[in-house]
Amino acid sequence: MSDTAFQLLATFETLPATEQHEIVTQLLRRTSALPDTPLSDEDLTSVADDLFQMLDAEEDNGNVSNAR
Numbered sequence: 063m064s065d066t067a068f069q070l071l072a073t074f075e076t077l078p079a080t081e082q083h084e085i086v087t088q089l090l091r092r093t094s095a096l097p098d099t100p101l102s103d104e105d106l107t108s109v110a111d112d113l114f115q116m117l118d119a120e121e122d123n124g125n126v127s128n129a130r
Contacts (some may be wrong), residue, residue, distance in 0.1 A: 079120060
């Protein structure tokens with residue numbers, strides 16, 4: 063990962079959860095313009111693990127949304 067990408071992720075992690083969700087939504091919308099390159103099983107497992115850890119942390123902090 064480039065230094066720029068690493069800095070972007072570091073900045074993303076400092077944002078409130080609502081802004082993080084909005085950014086992720088916008089990024090996902092933009093991925094349709096990217097060329098089709100399948101993710102490896104390792105990549106998918108890593109993303110899923112990160113997502114579940116984030117959701118668990120939100121639940122632990124009482125930030126559960128009924129919007130899901």
